[in-house]
Amino acid sequence: MKQRPGQVWKIFGEAVHQLARVLELLLILCILGFCLLAFRLSFGPLELPELASRMATLASGQGISVHMDGAELTWAGYHLGGGVPFAFRLRGISVRNAEGLEFVNVPAADMVAPPADIFGAHQPLRVDGSGARFTGTTAPVSVHAYIWPGKGYTLARGDFYVTLGPGVVGQPGLSESITGGSFVLHAAPSAIDITDGKLNLTPVGASAPHVGFSFTARARQNWTASLTATADAVRAEDLPSYWPELAAPHTRDWVTANITEGFARNAAFTFGLSAPEDLSSLQLDTVTGGFTAQALRLIWLKGITPLTKLDGTFTMPDRDTAVITAQAGHVAGVALTGGTMTIHGVSQKDQVGDLAVDLAASLPDAFAVLNAPPLNLLRDAPPGVADAKGSITAHVTAQIPFVQDLHLADTGLHVQGKLRKVNMVSLLPPLSFTDTSVDVDVTAQTLRLKAKGNFAGEPATVAMEEAIGTKDSPATIEMQGAAGAQLWNFLGLEQATAASGPASGVAPFTLRLSGPSGGTQTASVSSDITAASIALPEFGWAKQPGDAGHLAISARLEHGKLAAVTGLEAQAPGLDIRGTGQEGGSFTLANATIGRTRAKGSLTPPVNAGEPWRLSLSGPVLDIRRKQQSTAGNGKKGDTFSGAAWAATLNFGTAYLAAPPAPGLKDFTFTGAGLGGTVVEAQAQADGFSLGIMPQQDLRRSLTLRSDDTGTLLRALNLYGNATGGKLALDAVYGGSQPATGTATLEKLRLAKAPEVTKFLQAMTLYGVADAVSGPGMRIDHAVIPFSVQDGTLKLNGARAFSSSLGFTATGSINLADDNCSIDTTVVPLYALNALPGKLPLLGKLFSPEKGGGVFAMRAHVSGPLTDPHVAMNPLSAFTPGFLRGLFGLGGEKPTTQP
Known part of the structure; x- marks a missing residue:
């Protein structure tokens, strides 16, 4: 049946009315249920197992698994009013990752939900918890949070205010001990931010x-x-x-x-x-x-x-x-x-x-x-x-x-x-490197060095490379420099002959050293000495600048010390030295031409500890000039035998001990031994000459000298040139920190053309003095000269000499450095007759109080240089009998030691 429009609206209105009644009934039921829930909650919390599970499920996600042991609902609004929020007590909250590893454990937390949230107001939930622990930590954690739920009561966002108490935070091995801390955590889906973090470390x-x-x-x-x-x-x-x-x-x-x-x-x-x-x-x-x-x-x-x-x-x-x-x-x-x-x-x-x-x-x-x-x-x-x-x-x-x-x-x-600006003493002190620039490159394996500066006052360069690691590591050194004044002085070449003057000029040289510093090394030095003026005064040799010359030396070192000279070559006018090292460390001198010297020989090192170096030289001529020694035989304090032991044997047809025109000693031989620069024992012989040195107690040594031609010996030694003939016997002891003492005895010596003696005697007018100095010269039949040497001074201790026509006594000193003297002397004319009364028994001292004196004698004082002495005579002493000369002090001035 077809319905009319009015019926449709009537049916729709009836339906709406019925729905409203249903909703009203539901609302009444909800209010009644809420009232019943409120009434129930007024008696205490309400256990909600399903709520705990649901909330844990909602909180989980994105790799996080949340487990809750339980949940309780509480509300005080029944007593305090409807504005009081609902509170959920959550127990046993555990947060884990997907592998089940627990991050944090919260024993209990209170979540507060405003009642309006039930009706969709979406106000934040407030969560308060304490006593929580992060896994592996002991620091207690308190949380105060605000959580905004999203749709379906999921997390929209949350703010967590976390406070940490004293304890350890972090996992074992990655932890820190703190006294407290805090931070704020802002959480949202797929986002976490922590701000305001603070930790106070213990x-x-x-x-x-x-x-x-x-x-x-x-x-x-x-x-x-x-x-x-x-x-x-x-x-x-x-x-x-x-x-x-x-x-x-x-x-x-x-x-x-x-x-x-x-x-x-x-x-x-x-x-x-x-x-x-x-x-x-x-x-x-x-x-x-x-x-x-x-x-x-x-x-x-x-x-x-x-x-x-x-x-x-x-x-x-x-x-x-x-x-x-x-x-x-x-x-x-x-x-x-x-x-x-x-x-x-x-x-x-x-x-x-x-x-x-x-x-x-x-x-x-x-x-x-x-x-x-x-x-x-x-x-x-x-x-x-x-x-x-x-x-x-x-x-x-x-x-x-x-x-x-x-x-x-x-x-x-x-x-x-x-x-930069390096100043350093070299291996040859006191020679030094000065104002030197050095570039060094060192690794754990190698040391490299390049230097440029001055060595011994002359420009020099050094290049070095050494392997580092062991004492057997190889090293090479090359030095290029020049020998100048400082090096000449170091080598003892600064004083040349009078003709050549001091050593001067420069001689460029190259030194090379290779091998491990802790083992065997080879060294070589080569030098062009053409531009230099060099002299060896002890050998009477000198060269002038421009004379071609070359020097080359090679050697072997063991552990940094010289073990052997393996090669030597020196060439210059008047100089030709060639030698080579032999197996075992010995050195053979094939030829040595140095001025007049012509020699060959060998030098052999000791085989065992304590044995000496052995030197053997021979040849037709040896020209070796003695050095002037102002302190010879001093016997200084601390005199000891020290240095390397040596033994030497020399055999030469002629030995020159002084410059021309000094004669040579024929058939010269020498055998001796010593330590360092000290001759301990020696025997030397030549035609009409012999010398012996023997060790004594307390570092003393005895010296015995004999000569059948004293004049020739004195000229050979360039000591005195106006004596001829005569026999000499000298016996002395020296060394051991004591003065050298001895006695020299002369017989049948003639002084010819001796100006110093002539000047002295001419000052006297006594009878017989003119006779003594006329003819071929003054003859000394016998002389006894006791002496001592100390601190460069020769002292005469009552020396006496006489012939048939003249006699002398002398007491005083001579400075060996400058030949200045201070001597008191007595001259006795007609000595054989004048001295006869002094030999009478008992009465002799009345006529001759001094040993070697006479009845009539003249006393004098000699001072100044020996070559031109000053003679002070006492003429009254010549006419005074011997006992009165001593009684009245008519012997002139007492001798005074000259400086």
């Missing part, structure tokens, strides 16, 4: 650092996060307590073991992290940041002098690299002017540090560091190096593996140094 030693941190994480299929942490200050001594053991453990071990003093300030690090969606693992992707270092002590290589007072920065540009930059510091007395250490492989098992530093110091301070163990780079350097003066700048690089048992050879150490 004080250790003098450190109590405050740590700030922030965290950001986002989920885009996988989680990516960034953690930034800052710290104000920590002392290096306390760093092991704050650096977790499993955080870059190898770097931690190296840093904490080798940075032992100082402060780290203003640390700031950012860590890039990533995790899969289910948070089953966490990976460190990037690390950046650093801190400022102040007054650090850095042990950059075990056993080596450490870096101290080091100021700089520590930065990590990435997770595998750490860079230590130094602005200032010291290595003992060496100043660090800048440098870096870059540590590679921080996140790997093994790390390597690249060190590069710039240093500046004085040479003594720098050498002290280089020679300290385990470097010992200068252990084989010459002694003069330790006292060298100057400055050095150096660039040092090394690659240091961070391992426990590190050896120098494994470090790649490389030192490049520049030494």
Whole structure:
């Protein structure tokens, strides 16, 4: 049946009416149910097992699994009014990742929901919890949170205010001890942010650092996060307590073991992290940041002098690299002017540090560091190096593996140094290097050196290369220089003959040394001496500038000491020396032409300890000039036998002991032995001449000299040229810190053309004096001369001499350095007749009180140089009987010692 329009609206209105009645009934039922729930809650909490499960399910997701042991609903609005919010007591909350690893455990938390939320107001839920623990930590956690639920009561966002109490936070090996802390966590789907993070680390030693941190994480299929942490200050001594053991453990071990003093300030690090969606693992992707270092002590290589007072920065540009930059510091007395250490492989098992530093110091301070163990780079350097003066700048690089048992050879150490204004005593003190510039290049395997400056006052260059490691490591040295005044003086060549004058000019030379410093080395020196003026006065040889000349010497060294001369060649006008070393260390002199000398021979080293060096020379001529010795035979205090032992044998047809026109000694032989420069025992012979030296007690030696022609011997020695004939017997002892004493006896000696004697006698007018000096010269039939020598002074102790016509006595001194004398003498004319009364028994002393005197004699004092003496006579003494001369003091002035 067709319905009319009015019926349709009537039916629709009836339906709406019925629906309204149903809704009204439902509302009444809901209100009644709410009232019943409120009434029930007025008696206590209502256990809601399904609520706990539902809320745990809603809170889980994105790799997070939440478990709740139970949930209770409470409400105080029945007593306090309808505005009181509902409170849910949640128990046993555990948050885990997909692998079941628990992150946090909350024993209980209260979640407050405003009643309006029941009707869709979406006000935040408030959650309060305490006593929570992060897994592996002991620090209690309190949480105050506001949670905004989303559709279906899912999480829209939440703000969690977290407070930490004292305890340990973090996993074992990655934990820190704190006294408290706090942070704010902002959570939203696929986003977590932590702000205002603060941790107060537990004080250790003098450190109590405050740590700030922030965290950001986002989920885009996988989680990516960034953690930034800052710290104000920590002392290096306390760093092991704050650096977790499993955080870059190898770097931690190296840093904490080798940075032992100082402060780290203003640390700031950012860590890039990533995790899969289910948070089953966490990976460190990037690390950046650093801190400022102040007054650090850095042990950059075990056993080596450490870096101290080091100021700089520590930065990590990435997770595998750490860079230590130094602005200032010291290595003992060496100043660090800048440098870096870059540590590679921080996140790997093994790390390597690249060190590069710039240093500046004085040479003594720098050498002290280089020679300290385990470097010992200068252990084989010459002694003069330790006292060298100057400055050095150096660039040092090394690659240091961070391992426990590190050896120098494994470090790649490389030192490049520049030494300037170097002044250093050489291997031949006192010769020195001055104003020298040196470039040094040192590695753990090799030392290279190039120097340019002055040696012994002349320009010189040195090049050196030595392998480092063992005493058998090879080394080569080449030096180019020039011999000048200082070197001539050192070699004893500064005094030449009167004709040539002092040694002068320069002679360029090249010295080469090769071989291990701790073993066998070969050395050679070659020099062009053409431009030099050189003389050997002891051999009567000299060369003038421009005369061609060449010198070459080669030798073998053992452990830095001369073991043998292996070759010698010297060529110049009047000079031809050639010799070679032999097996066993002996040296054969094939030819030695030096002025008049013509010789050959050999030098043999000792085979066993205590044995002497043996020298053997022979030839037709030996010309060796004696040196003037102002203190000969002094017997100085501390006189000892020291030096290398030697034994010598000489055989020459003629031996010249003075310059022409002094005669030579024919058939000269010498056999002797000694220590150093001391002749201990000797026998020498020539035609009409013999000499013997024998050791005595207390370092004394006896000397015996015999000559059948004293005049010739005196001329050969260039001692006195106006005597002829005569026999001489001299016996003396010397040495042992005592004066030399002895007696010389002369017989039948004639003084011919002796101006000093003639001048003395001409001052006398006594009868017989003119006879004595006329004819072929004054004859001395017999003379006895007791003497002593000390401090360069010859003392005559009652010397006497006589012939039939004249007699003498003498007491006084002669300075051997300048031949000045002060002598009291008595002259007795007609000696044979005049001295006869003095020999009468009992009455002799009345006529001749002095030994060798007579009845009539003249006393005089002789002073001044022997070549031109001053004679002071006492004429009254000539007419005074002997006993009255002594009684009235008519003997003239007492002798005084001349300076």
